[in-house]
Amino acid sequence: DAKTTQPPSMDCAEGRAANLPCNHSTISGNEYVYWYRQIHSQGPQYIIHGLKNNETNEMASLIITEDRKSSTLILPHATLRDTAVYYCIVRLLNQAGTALIFGKGTTLSVSS
Amino acid sequence: EAGVTQFPSHSVIEKGQTVTLRCDPISGHDNLYWYRRVMGKEIKFLLHFVKESKQDESGMPNNRFLAERTGGTYSTLKVQPAELEDSGVYFCASSPRALRTSSYNEQFFGPGTRLTVL
Numbered sequence: 001d002a003k004t005t006q007p008p009s010m011d012c013a014e015g016r017a018a019n020l021p022c023n024h025s026t027i028s029g030n031e032y033v034y035w036y037r038q039i040h041s042q043g044p045q046y047i048i049h050g051l052k053n054n055e056t057n058e059m060a061s062l063i064i065t066e067d068r069k070s071s072t073l074i075l076p077h078a079t080l081r082d083t084a085v086y087y088c089i090v091r092l093l094n095q096a097g098t099a100l101i102f103g104k105g106t107t108l109s110v111s112s
Numbered sequence: 113e114a115g116v117t118q119f120p121s122h123s124v125i126e127k128g129q130t131v132t133l134r135c136d137p138i139s140g141h142d143n144l145y146w147y148r149r150v151m152g153k154e155i156k157f158l159l160h161f162v163k164e165s166k167q168d169e170s171g172m173p174n175n176r177f178l179a180e181r182t183g184g185t186y187s188t189l190k191v192q193p194a195e196l197e198d199s200g201v202y203f204c205a206s207s208p209r210a211l212r213t214s215s216y217n218e219q220f221f222g223p224g225t226r227l228t229v230l
Contacts, residue, residue: 043116043203043221044155099145099157099168100205100219 003027004088006106012082014112018075022088025069031092033064035073036100037084044087044102047073078110114138116222118204124228130192133225137186137206143167144187145207145219146179150200161187162209194229201226 005023012018024033035047048055048062050071055062061074075082087105091098117136125131137144146158158177159169163184172179176195181187191198205219 038155041223043205043223044219045221046218049218099160099171100147100155101157102147102155104154 003090003101004103006086006088006103008104009107009109012075012078012108012110014080014110015077018078018082018108018110020073020075020086020088020106020108021070022073023070024088024090027068027090031090033062033068033071034089034091034100035060035062036087036089036102038087038105039081039084044100047086075108078108080110080112082108083110084108116204116206116220118202118222118225120225121223122226122228124230125194126230127196128193130190131194131227133189133191133202133204133227135187135189135204135222137204138208138220140208141206141220142184142209143207143219144181145205146187146189147203147205147221148200149203150197153200155203158189191227194227196229199227199229 003026032049032051034049036044038044048057048060050062050064064071085105085107087102089100119134123131142163144161147155149155157171159172159179160167161181164181178190201224203221203224205221207219
């Protein structure tokens, strides 16, 4: 079973920041937080991951609380193409080839 | 660099027939995974290959499913005989062998094969 809890859906206006929360209160010290998304009719796509420090890449930012029990994925300027289901997943780093455990995710709808 | 490819993109078969799905991972990726999403459910792991060896097949639903990866390159997933509940989207993903210094273990997914069993 997924170890994370996410809201089922969120709306965001185009050009605004989308902040997607995730609760992972049972995360262990050596587990990372990963985010993937699935755009309709495509396979899941990796976005970002982190352990305890905030992370940023060309796609998004990841903010992890100090106690690591929750995190927020931030899409700074959402576009219509960001409409997708976003999955927050916790897993061990360097667990070579371990399966991803997908929950229900958050359906983000970006509108103009 | 070519991504993960899957064939066919769609397949419609009748109950009791056999279907074989194919996945071509990214060149050089030792790890290959199969996942599926059946209607209304979450994406579920099926199995994982490291090269040609099955590393974890704990997610395979039953013995009607057979996965192979001869030669450690492409993989096939055969469903025989297909049942109505097998309908869904089957995803393949690959990842490189994790290194000690690797900072992540990203899985690259293909577009999926949509299987419809009538």
